[in-house]
Amino acid sequence: MKNLLTLIAILLSFTSLEAFAQYNRAAGQSAPKMERRVQFEDESGRIQERVDYVQPKRDEYGNAGGSQFxxxxxxxxxxxxxxxxxLYNFPFEQTRQALKQKGFGVYRFQGAPEIGEFKKALKKANQFWLISDAATHLSDAHVKEIKSFFDSGRGVYIWGDNQPYYADANVVGKALIGATxxxxxMGDQVVSMKEKKYQKSGIIPNLLLSTGIEMIYEGITIATIQPTDDxxxxxxxxxxxxxxxFYDKGGKRVIFDxxxxxxxxxxxxxxxxxxxMNAAAWLANYERFGDQVVGLKTETKKD
Known part of the structure; x- marks a missing residue:
């Protein structure tokens, strides 16, 4: 054959990395590409193979489609x-289903839990998420348990929103990492990757947290994180x-939102x-705990 052969095989290389089996090969790439192997006939008639890197099919918002990304x-x-x-009531099912896709179960308290029950739950937890309200509900004892949990290296996600819906978010943020x-x-916009210093908005690309994300919705009315050195x-x-x-220091991780x-x-x-899903995977802190956090069975009841 003297003409280029038709494409024989397209091999998607985004399978698990051998060294970090819980991560996809796209890890750390906001705009990942697929590896496509193409066989062709060269001028001497020999069959050769080349590798092309192509953009995957995108979803309607411009992000790479498929869980491999x-x-x-x-x-x-x-x-x-x-x-x-x-602490602020809204439907949680979509978040729960997203976490389930990566293997996480959810044990959810609606309102501030009794301290003994809270301590028992945290002992079996991989990570802790707080969704704040307009008033403070957590006691000093709750904050102490969260701080101990954080100091052990387990991840914490602190969610607030527009004033005044960050009361306990600020209490816990201050206690853990000095953040408020x-x-x-007003937000309600989709922002793209922040690739240039002069861009005022966007998601920082090519982090583990921003894997596969070129476009992201910012939320409706939103609070502003006060910067710190950490x-x-x-x-x-x-x-x-x-x-x-986010905070990633000394083997400890927090996301402040x-x-x-x-x-x-x-x-x-x-x-x-x-x-x-990326946030939960990152907060699992595989880089510190290794196989302890991959596929570990617990007895914690899930909703």
Whole structure:
């Protein structure tokens, strides 16, 4: 044959990395590409193979379609539990289903739990998520348990929203990492990757947390994270305000977020489901705990 052969095989290389089996090969790439192997006939008539890198099919918002472009492999954290204290009431089912896709179960308290029950739940938890309200509900004893949990290396996600819906978020943020949020800005926009310094808005690309995310919905009305030396930016809103930041120091991890409306309003808008799954996978802190957090079975009851 003298002409190029037709494409014989397309091999998608985004299977699990051997060294980090819980992560997809796309880990750390906001705009991942697929590896396509093409066989062809060269001028001498010999069959050769080349590798092309092509963009995968995208969803309607411009993010790579398919769970192979999430940070973690589906089911990677089977048996791990996310303990949630939800102080502001809204439907949580979509978030729960997203976490389930990566293997996480959810043990959710609606309102501030009794301290003994809270301590018991945290002992079996992989990570803790707090969804704040307009008033403080957590006691000093709750905060002490959260701080101890954090100091042990287990991940914490602190969700607030526009003023005044960050009361306990600020209490816990201060106690753990000296972080606070404030204000009330209108958002309700989809932001893209923040690739240039002059761009005022967007998600910081090519982090584990932003794997597979080129476009993300910022939330409706949102708070602004107050920067500290230890916080790293993740999402800047359309107004240029810091909506989401993270702490990754000394083997301990926190995400601090001023837009919990993303968890229930316009869930199907750009990037939310993937972001939630990425966040939980990152907070599992495989880099510190290794196989202890992969597929570990617990006895914690899940809702």
């Amino acid at each position: 999430d940070l973690a492999v589906d089911g990677a954290f089977e048996g791990q539990t996310v303990v949630v204290v939800q 949020m404030q204000g009330d800005l 916080l790293q930016p993740l999402i800047y809103g359309s107004a240029g305000n810091l909506v989401t930041a 001023g837009g919990f409306t993303r968890l229930y309003n316009k869930w199907d808008t750009a990037g939310t489901g993937r972001y939630v």
